[in-house]
Amino acid sequence: MEKYLEVKNLRTYFNTPEGVVKSVDGVSFHINRGETLALVGESGCGKTVTSLSLIRLLADTADLKYDYMMVDGQEIKDLTKEEARQIRGKKISMIFQEPMTSLNPVYKIEKQLGEVFKLHEPGLTKEQIHEKSVEIMKKVGIPNPDERLKVYPHQLSGGLRQRAMIAISLASNPQMVIADEPTTALDVTIQAQIIDLLKQLQRDSNMSILLITHDFGVVSQIASRVAVMYAGKIVEEGMLEDIFRDPWHPYTKLLIMSIPGIKVTRGGRLESIKGTVPNPLNFPKGCRFAPRCPWALDICKDVAPEEMVVGNRRVSCHLRTQGKAVE
């Protein structure tokens, strides 16, 4: 399998009046061509900042560093604004968490789609742009595309708005998309349809997908590999089946147990994980999950665990390093 994207030791810190916010604090991962990697974790773990770092859509207060980054066979030395601009769109396109923040409310859908076509395929005539716009609207499952192109974003229903946004993200014909919680605001039927749509687009064009979500249920429907993020770090990564069958990190286990409908043999179903994600201004020393971990050992509170790699899996947890199971 060929890697499409790889990043090593990504650190994205924000300088704020309160101090340095370590939103992403040493993250490494890769995505193969045509593969879906899910990045899972609770709110505030650094999922969005990780993805925005890859295309450098960050506030000026951000300080971004990494040891190595490669996209589409090319090493990205320092991800300057110009390099980032070349990556965005054709190489990596983003589907944002909230459609209304990425669709421009004052322009009709046709104009917004047209801008993307103009940017990526200069020289298209007005008629060609219209044809392509209709075609992509159909592709993402929007009925009556001719009419829908003529409306403003707020005139569409939530589901169609999400699809319109996906159409705009795909108009640049990207080799990889980052889908940042494309489903949270939607009801379950639309959620399932969007996931089917992404799957189908992936089959048609061998696109890579980085799916960002806090919902392990969504992950199981689409991802082949899973990276679990907690407090600015990836704490566990592996193939979906392996992670589901036998989670190694307590955080992963608790996330899986909190999926509605999952039967837990001991202790019943867990509604949510107790406590909150630590503030990235001030992470606890030792394992960052230790204050919430029901299995924490003495060492966990003082010493940060080293990453352990076993075949195509990795985990950072003292329990696992000491050969203790999480039960």
Ligand SMILES: Nc1ncnc2c1ncn2[C@@H]1O[C@H](COP(=O)(O)OP(=O)(O)OP(=O)(O)O)[C@@H](O)[C@H]1O
């Ligand atoms: N521009 C910024 N300046 C300072 N801190 C920031 C900035 N952007 C994000 N953060 C902080 O970085 C941390 C990670 O944020 P991020 O948006 O990546 O979380 P997330 O995992 O995507 O959460 P959610 O599931 O809610 O979308 C949070 O504590 C957030 O407050």
Ligand SMILES: [Mg+2]
């Ligand atoms: Mg987010």
